[in-house]
Amino acid sequence: MDLGRSLTCGKFSPKNMSMSQPAIEFLGLTKDYPRGQWKRGVIRSLDTLTFQVEEGEVFGFLGPNGAGKTTTLKCVMGLIFPTSGTARVFGRSIDDVQMHREIGYLPEQPYFYDYLTARELLDYFARFFRYSASEREDRVAHFLERVQLTPFADVQLRKFSKGMLQRAGIAQAILHEPKVIFLDEPMSGLDPIGRREVRDIILELKEKGRTVFFSTHVLSDAEMLCDRVAVLAGGKLQGIGSPAEIVSIEVHGMEILCDVPPARQLPTELAGQAARSGNRYRIQVPETQLYDALALLRGCDARILSVTPLRPTLEDYFIQLVEHPKGTSTPAAETGERL
């Protein structure tokens, strides 16, 4: 399966055909790191990354660990410098520090000044946007409430859990209501409730017309939130498209979960494809044989608990991408416009 081709041969989306200025443009972004004791060789961490993100999109940046996701974000933030190429946010170069007024950034596993309270941290960051004292106070209170940290507003960050730090990080990223928000693994380290809260915040930002660019390796997050995703592996763009295109690829079977009464036996036709735990069976059948299998189960009074299509997991994609990365990005992927 060629993931790159699969992701770049879909339909046009009206949003992607927009002629307006893109929110984010990556223009051949490349990053090399010196390698070896004498630093004579280089490791290419990002390889001519070229695509666009449109205004108002929630855009997922997918890839396994080491794919180059964080490197990309660090280049945009000016934390590291590209070897060649550049990126633009609403037409402004990443070298322009005033561009940072338009963006918010949540680093991966954020760490803040642990001697500050959450309120002081947000107040500190708000000062860089030249708000008046009363405006800072209002904003800080509002965004602490938004990430549900109001009860802990005056607690020093050194006493915060990882999840609370993540929420403080999100608050500082959206404090100045930026047009584009970059989130590096925003769900990382969060419990299910925390993940839902972050998802709600991202959706709320989308409703307000903000552009959200977030990196993740959790496909379910991307499925739930993203208008489009790009997949990165080995520093190269492997494809770009909607999550629906990813998850609709290659349903390679169906899984039936059922309970068979103790007095009855699983039909022999299905026994070879079933895994048993007490009276419960997990049966995998080809998609074409689903209805036959269900008929057989009905015949033995089985109670069907669920029927689930079997798709490759994102891990499968990642493994494939890592083992067989594309040598070069497809032209479609490079423009970032055609699906």
Added chain:
Amino acid sequence: MMAGTVAINTFREAVRDRVLYNLIFFALAMMAAAVLVGQITIGIERLVIINLGLTAISLIGTVMAIFIGVGLVYKEMEKRTLYSLLSKPLHRWEFLVGKFAGLVLTLVVNTALMTLGLAAALFYVTRAFNRADASILVAVYFILLELAVVTALALFFSCFPTPMLSTLLTLGLFIAGQFSTALREYGRVAHSRVLEVIFGTIYYLLPNFHNFNAIGAVAHGDAIPRALIVHNTLYALLYIAVVLLGASAIFANVDLK
């Protein structure tokens, strides 16, 4: 404006990290010295207490400037607190200037409080202040100028990811700066044009801390010439500006981990 915001936060960090706790040690040392000096010296109480007090102020300030200074940037890089900060509309040079100003502010507050302690100890010993005591403030001012130069050097080395080496280099320059005048003299008496040029160049590159030391003169009640005050002020400002420019040029191209 932006640098000021960073400076205030740097000062707040120092205060919350209990850096100013050294003042307790200083206060206890001055109290003990005042009591002891009153008992074991006759006629030179003022000289001893001023010498002791100013030397302690200089020493404590230098230790703070070096050990906090070398961590100013390195700590922010290592702990990745810089990630969120530099995503704000803040130039890297503004961050550096802010960190520098924050530590200098900490040192000024620390030194001011220690000077009050010295004044109290002096009053305890001499039971009165005289006009010559005002020159203590000039010596304290020189100490602050020296500390600001040391802070700039520490900040410069803090841009490199090796805190131990940064500490050693800053400490080395501080010690070399105490003797840089002697280095130039050595070049002059070497009877070699080459050596004279080499030592002369090193002399101008190294900080010259010799002129900042007015402790002895003040303790003996000697007046400090106005020209020296102006010279030291201009020299410190120029040296700090050059070092901070160098640090900014280096840090502007550093890839954060």
